[in-house]
Amino acid sequence: MTVKQSLIEKFISLVDQYDRIIIHRHINPDPDAIGSQLGLKAIIENNFPDKTVLTAGKLGKGIEWLGRMDTVERRDYEDALVIVLDTPIFERIDGNDRIQNNALIKIDHHLVVEHFADLEIVEIASSSTAELITKMVINSQGQLILSPQAATYLYAGIVGDTGRFLHSNTSQATFEAVAYLMSHQADNTQINRKMNELSLNELKFQSFAIDQIELFENGVAAMTLKQVDLIQRGITVDGTNAVTNLPGRLKEVLTWVIFIEKEDSHGEYRARIRSKGPNIHQVAIQFNGGGHEMASGANIYDDEEKKDLVDQMIKVNAQFLKDQSK
Ligand SMILES: [Mn+2]
Structure with missing residues (x-):
């Protein structure tokens, strides 16, 4: 499964046009929502060092270990590009009341419910948004580079949405994505241990x-x-x-x-x-x-x-x- 080259080109060119990028995802975030949000932030920061990338939304209890959200002010939305991850419904975006006339990108793996973004990269064959983002990196022909930190976040998203590769959404492409993340030093042991932990x-x-x-x-x-x-x-x-x-x-x-x-x-x-x-x-x-x-x-x-x-x-x-x- 490959992500269309033209979509990746459009994604990169939109990101390129904005100095500030705010990444949203759905309410009640799961490891895929947070992992893909923090993973994409790390990817953009790594590849476009002069850009400001902010992660918006509340973190629920039980997932704080994965990372932190940024403090995003209303004024940050002026002339910002907004990227929405892991939800097909505008209503379910955490902090959607702040998104006004912003240029919007949606990246998601749910069945399409509505169109709300200028660029929509949706692949329902992907186990997770994190898998889809990994494929975008793989298919970017070297235009997007992964850091070990980004690879670790994306790995967490894939493990979360596949129920540790137990669910039927796990495919050959899932394992190809994971192999790619592992080759970029994703810390699978740390993520597996944290995801298995219970009080x-x-x-x-x-x-x-x-x-x-x-x-x-x-x-x-x-x-x-x-x-x-x-x-x-x-x-x-x-x-x-x-x-x-x-x-x-x-x-x-x-x-x-x-x-x-x-x-x-x-x-x-x-x-x-x-x-x-x-x-x-x-x-x-x-x-x-x-x-x-x-x-x-x-x-x-x-x-x-x-x-x-x-x-x-x-x-x-x-x-x-x-x-x-x-
Ligand atoms: Mn998901």
């Missing part, structure tokens, strides 16, 4: 989470995590990432959903939907969500909708099983 609360929470797994017909599993459960056990919403894939380890499970009650909401949930085969993106978009065919997110406003979502998953799985038995 005692988080480790104990795995046992609580396992107890919350409910099984439904056609290989659907669901898990509900209430705010009170998290608070009592000293777990943040980010801390629940470590249990997202637990139901999928069950042999009989094809698709699963984790409902996480939103803070101060009393019964509204963020749903993380995952799959080993059936396309669950079609379910997610019916519930104010989106993402990928095998991993999506959705928003649930009451218990009725929660039940509806599980019912939709049962249907999608039934169709998948029927198609498979043909």
Whole structure:
């Protein structure tokens, strides 16, 4: 998989035209959002030493170890180029209220929802935005050079979005990107160790989470995590990432959903939907969500909708099983 030369040329020429570049990504950032943001900042700084590159947005708890965001002022946006990473939806950009009439670049690997940038580099075959940025570097024919620090950030993004190369989004191109990052001294050991680390609360929470797994017909599993459960056990919403894939380890499970009650909401949930085969993106978009065919997110406003979502998953799985038995 290669990134079109013309897109890379346009990217470099846009970056070249601006003295100040502000890099955004989605709210509730994961390692791909932060890794690609800090990685791209390092790439631009390394290749264009006279430019000011700022990273915007809040860092959630549990991901501070990866790096720091910059303090960005409103006036910094004057005559700045804005680059948005890892989100197909303008609404989901952390700090989008500050982006006014700026020239915009989007780099993303999600299914396209809307067009909001002057230059959009989108490749849904990429496991992660970090993989896509790595391919841009590889395909830049020496115009973009990677530092070991940038390679390490991008490695973290790829490891995050592939679930350490377990998810089906892991491809030959993923490993080619990783090989390239390793050849540029990505510190894989440090990243792997940090991404595997849990607090005692988080480790104990795995046992609580396992107890919350409910099984439904056609290989659907669901898990509900209430705010009170998290608070009592000293777990943040980010801390629940470590249990997202637990139901999928069950042999009989094809698709699963984790409902996480939103803070101060009393019964509204963020749903993380995952799959080993059936396309669950079609379910997610019916519930104010989106993402990928095998991993999506959705928003649930009451218990009725929660039940509806599980019912939709049962249907999608039934169709998948029927198609498979043909
Ligand atoms: Mn991503």
